[in-house]
Amino acid sequence: MARASDAAYDAIKSWIQSAQVPPGGLIDEVDAAKRLSMSRTPVREALLRLQSEGFVEIARGRGIRVLPLSAGDMRDIYQVISGMEVVAVSLLARSRPSRQALASLLDATSDMEQALEAGEIDRWGEADERFHRELMRLSGNRKLYAVGCQLRDFAQRAHMVALRLQSDAYRARSTANHTALVDIILAGDSRAAAARHFDQRQRGEEALIGIVEKFNLANL
Structure with a gap:
């Protein structure tokens, strides 16, 4: 599971860095899991890691938003x-x-x-x-x-x-x-x-x- 989480982390971070998901854009956990051909658990772990590093914000009821830089x-x-x-x-x-x-x-x-x-x-x-x-x-x-x-x-x-x-x-x-x-x-x-x-x-x-x-x- 750790390896799947790392792969999900690398992939989603690449989407953010390349602006495939633009600043302020939303990441859907279910869609991300389908795109990566993996279960939601490693994707969720990757998103929590990206939140701890300041790449995204996970807000209840508002989705997972890519944080912009000023x-x-x-x-x-x-x-x-x-x-x-x-x-x-x-x-x-x-x-x-x-x-x-x-x-x-x-x-x-x-x-x-x-x-x-x-x-x-x-x-x-x-x-x-x-x-x-x-x-x-x-x-x-x-x-x-x-x-x-x-x-x-x-x-x-x-x-x-x-x-x-x-x-x-x-x-x-x-x-x-x-x-x-x-x-x-x-x-x-x-x-x-x-x-x-x-x-x-x-x-x-x-x-x-x-x-x-x-x-x-x-x-x-």
């Missing part, structure tokens, strides 16, 4: 993630990794460059997401990685909406900054790497949250 929510989450990533970057640079050890970061930046050239915005966003998760994983701090990924999961839908609203010039600058960060990490300069990433995260926060506020997107 621009303020996004800013709060973004700032926490930024703090964790700056620590991750410092730890990673301090370990003086080889180029081979950073292969996953290099692959992500390569995919970002290719997606940029092809004008594939969602593919660029997926590569960007992979880069940031790998930064935390490669830090060697398992708790930082686990909590950081949970926060990124929570904000992923809203983050992708904000990325789609950005210009190609923004994505080009961001790609170049990611590549430059890898070079600084390879040089083993933990202070410079942390400072560079902190500045980049601040600029990204203002660009992404700013565009959400500009378009007056109240709920994401």
Whole structure:
């Protein structure tokens, strides 16, 4: 039963993150169970878990609603993630990794460059997401990685909406900054790497949250 519950959790969270169920939309437990070809019990367990993580609200008589994120929510989450990533970057640079050890970061930046050239915005966003998760994983701090990924999961839908609203010039600058960060990490300069990433995260926060506020997107 635990495995079925985990599968239901992963599937329903994917529906939320990809906006198959939009912010404020309702999830029907019976329909979800039919769609997943499983009983209602693991689906109910998955929904309770998603409620505890802030993805949905289960209200008696009002159904199961996907909770939206406001621009303020996004800013709060973004700032926490930024703090964790700056620590991750410092730890990673301090370990003086080889180029081979950073292969996953290099692959992500390569995919970002290719997606940029092809004008594939969602593919660029997926590569960007992979880069940031790998930064935390490669830090060697398992708790930082686990909590950081949970926060990124929570904000992923809203983050992708904000990325789609950005210009190609923004994505080009961001790609170049990611590549430059890898070079600084390879040089083993933990202070410079942390400072560079902190500045980049601040600029990204203002660009992404700013565009959400500009378009007056109240709920994401």
